[in-house]
Amino acid sequence: MEKIMIIETNGLSKKYKKIKSKGLLKKEYIDYSAVNNITLSIEKNEHIGLVGLNGSGKSTLIKMILGILQPTGGEVKTFDRDPVKFRQKNAMHIGIVFGQRSQLRWDLPPIDTFKLNREIYRIPVDVYEERLARLTKLLDAAEFLYQPVRTLSLGQRMKAEFIAALIHDPELIILDEPTIGLDVVTKNSIVSFLKTLTDKTIIFTSHDLEEVEKVCSRVIILNRGKLVLDKSIAEVEKLDTPTTIKFTTQDDLSKIQGKLEIRKVSDSSYEVADIASDEVKNTLSLITGQLDIQHIEVKRSKLEYLLEQTAERRDNFES
Numbered sequence: 342m343e344k345i346m347i348i349e350t351n352g353l354s355k356k357y358k359k360i361k362s363k364g365l366l367k368k369e370y371i372d373y374s375a376v377n378n379i380t381l382s383i384e385k386n387e388h389i390g391l392v393g394l395n396g397s398g399k400s401t402l403i404k405m406i407l408g409i410l411q412p413t414g415g416e417v418k419t420f421d422r423d424p425v426k427f428r429q430k431n432a433m434h435i436g437i438v439f440g441q442r443s444q445l446r447w448d449l450p451p452i453d454t455f456k457l458n459r460e461i462y463r464i465p466v467d468v469y470e471e472r473l474a475r476l477t478k479l480l481d482a483a484e485f486l487y488q489p490v491r492t493l494s495l496g497q498r499m500k501a502e503f504i505a506a507l508i509h510d511p512e513l514i515i516l517d518e519p520t521i522g523l524d525v526v527t528k529n530s531i532v533s534f535l536k537t538l539t540d541k542t543i544i545f546t547s548h549d550l551e552e553v554e555k556v557c558s559r560v561i562i563l564n565r566g567k568l569v570l571d572k573s574i575a576e577v578e579k580l581d582t583p584t585t586i587k588f589t590t591q592d593d594l595s596k597i598q599g600k601l602e603i604r605k606v607s608d609s610s611y612e613v614a615d616i617a618s619d620e621v622k623n624t625l626s627l628i629t630g631q632l633d634i635q636h637i638e639v640k641r642s643k644l645e646y647l648l649e650q651t652a653e654r655r656d657n658f659e660s
């Protein structure tokens with residue numbers, strides 16, 4: 342089957358002018374590469390996790406894909422078109438949910454925003470009704486669609502944001518931290534919902550890496566504007582990354598000192614890092630067998646490890 346490209350970038354870059362210092366007479370500027378020479382392709386139906394530390398360039402990249410920002414170098418095509426020139430045309434096929442921003446009308450119930458979107462996107466009434474019913478069911482949202490948005494809980498509002506963003510059945514869905522601040526049950530229901538969208542292309546940014554592993558088929562890591570890792574989640578899962586064990590105890594550590602490399606994190610809280618996968622079991626039994634443990638945590642998110650590793654490689658940085 343022929344591959345359909347939804348997004349293609351080639352050497353895509355965005356430089357901002359940043360104020361370096363304010364001299365007596367004039368400001369001094371330096372060029373700062375928020376996105377630096379990124380080449381990638383995203384195919385139809387891929388679920389991409391776009392990951393990176395704060396300020397690594399995720400939002401800048403998304404804004405160029407949406408045509409909100411003009412690149413300063415390289416090129417980007419969204420639906421095989423220049424996204425700046427064809428911003429309005431592309432918008433008909435894109436749905437966006439920002440965790441930190443709302444597209445719902447604050448004083449009105451969500452249903453009124455959905456109806457407004459029905460008009461904007463010229464959705465036939467029967468098609469609209471069918472989609473609304475399906476999304477409402479999938480997101481378990483029936484009980485609050487007629488309540489003013491300002492009275493909704495955060496979780497209810499986010500579910501309504503999803504319906505508003507998807508009512509025109511977009512091909513490309515951009516999700517920028519859509520689960521920020523949500524409780525674990527609401528998060529899980531949104532994650533399950535996203536997993537049902539197998540016929541959609543998704544770009545999902547989140548600092549919750551376990552969530553990214555659950556929702557996405559591929560992960561892209563940015564660091565200081567550069568693309569430092571692009572792998573399928575299946576490949577990430579296969580990597581043999583080390584584990585960290587964190588524990589809390591009031592005991593004296595002398596019984597296990599010398600056998601393990603233990604780092605004190607704070608009062609009575611310790612960690613053993615970089616444990617190879619075939620050593621995890623032994624290390625755990627040594628700690629739990631010799632000490633009276635109050636709390637123990639095995640940290641093995643492979644993505645978290647990769648993110649830390651790529652962030653430490655500062656040689657990628659160019660201003």
Ligand SMILES: Nc1ncnc2c1ncn2[C@@H]1O[C@H](COP(=O)(O)OP(=O)(O)OP(=O)(O)O)[C@@H](O)[C@H]1O
Binds near residue numbers: 357358359395397402
């Ligand atoms: N309009 C602007 N002018 C100058 N610098 C900017 C502008 N917008 C963003 N930047 C800088 O570009 C860099 C990348 O910012 P961006 O918002 O793309 O990061 P991000 O990965 O989305 O971060 P976060 O996870 O914190 O949302 C940051 O250093 C930021 O200060």
